[in-house]
Amino acid sequence: MRRRCSSPHRQVMEIGRRRLPPVSRRNAIARFATGFVVLWLSLNWQISQPRAQIVSSPRELAIIRINVLDLLVHEQSLPLPVKQRRDALWEYYQEFGGELLWLGSRRPNELLARLQNAASDGLDPKDYPSKQLAGLAAAKSTDDKRSLALVELFFSAAFLEYASDIKVGRFLPRKIDPNFFIEGRTIDQTAALKSLAGVDSLDRFFSAWQPSNPRYAALRSALANYLALADKGGWGSVSLGEALKPGMKDPRVPAIRTRLVWKTMALLELPRSLL
Numbered sequence: 001m002r003r004r005c006s007s008p009h010r011q012v013m014e015i016g017r018r019r020l021p022p023v024s025r026r027n028a029i030a031r032f033a034t035g036f037v038v039l040w041l042s043l044n045w046q047i048s049q050p051r052a053q054i055v056s057s058p059r060e061l062a063i064i065r066i067n068v069l070d071l072l073v074h075e076q077s078l079p080l081p082v083k084q085r086r087d088a089l090w091e092y093y094q095e096f097g098g099e100l101l102w103l104g105s106r107r108p109n110e111l112l113a114r115l116q117n118a119a120s121d122g123l124d125p126k127d128y129p130s131k132q133l134a135g136l137a138a139a140k141s142t143d144d145k146r147s148l149a150l151v152e153l154f155f156s157a158a159f160l161e162y163a164s165d166i167k168v169g170r171f172l173p174r175k176i177d178p179n180f181f182i183e184g185r186t187i188d189q190t191a192a193l194k195s196l197a198g199v200d201s202l203d204r205f206f207s208a209w210q211p212s213n214p215r216y217a218a219l220r221s222a223l224a225n226y227l228a229l230a231d232k233g234g235w236g237s238v239s240l241g242e243a244l245k246p247g248m249k250d251p252r253v254p255a256i257r258t259r260l261v262w263k264t265m266a267l268l269e270l271p272r273s274l275l
Contacts, residue, residue: 060145061100067149068093068100079150081157088189089156096190099197102155103148108137110202111159121210122223123165133158156193163192166210235259 071078072090082089092098102108112134118125136151168185192209199205210216229235238255 061104063145064103064148064152065093065100067146068152071146071149071153079154079157081161082153085157085160085189088160088193089153091190092156092193096194098193100152101159101193101196102152107196107202108133108155111155111162112137114202114206115158115162118162119227120220120224121166122219123162123170127165127170128162129158159196160187160189160192163187163206163209164189166206 069090072086072093078086102111112130114121115128115130115133116125118128133155136154164187167187195209196202196205199208236255236258238252238259241250241252244250244252
């Protein structure tokens with residue numbers, strides 16, 4: 001009788017090596033998801049200074065890439081973010097012979113920094129799995145190439161989600177109103193992966209990838225101004241009280257006046273194209 005593995009790092013290796021028995025799809029997905037939750041909670045997360053996986057040998061990278069392709073073809077219980085993008089990932093890694101994007105590079109740290117600073121792109125950092133990715137990036141090196149292949153795929157899936165949100169936003173018209181006439185837009189996910197492979201940094205990729213419309217640039221500038229204002233404490237609050245009427249004297253009036261001055265100054269700093 002085999003003893004259960006107690007080490008979290010050995011657990012992730014078991015997840016990578018394990019071939020699931022022919023059970024129902026729902027049970028298989030639940031087991032695989034549970035394994036990933038155990039991994040994320042067990043790892044010693046180092047979010048402030050995550051380290052990328054150290055994989056330097058070309059032979060190691062080649063073996064990991066073979067495992068990436070095998071997972072995409074045969075593994076039916078991949079994590080949902082990977083499963084949703086299986087076709088695009090296969091097209092990049094196999095049909096275009098794409099190189100590994102995350103293992104053995106600084107890109108994991110760059111993606112984590114981008115996700116944690118998502119507010120500067122007008123997005124909510126809470127919408128992205130930064131802590132889980134940080135745990136994977138900070139994990140000690142393992143000889144289990146299948147587990148490393150899972151890490152590669154998970155980072156690629158997270159990158160594609162963020163790249164899509166940057167390009168077309170998170171708004172789903174049909175979800176808000178089934179009769180909404182605006183069709184949802186999508187990105188060319190394979191093109192995004194290929195573009196990332198061709199640049200030396202994630203910031204350089206997103207600089208070229210984000211919308212080129214001048215109004216988008218103006219919105220980013222306005223957002224930066226408001227974020228800077230928030231860092232300084234934002235506008236002062238005005239206490240609740242009786243509704244103000246002409247001729248009344250109220251101690252809240254100076255606070256209202258100050259707030260209006262701050263708002264006027266903020267509007268004057270906005271680009272003219274937004275006024």
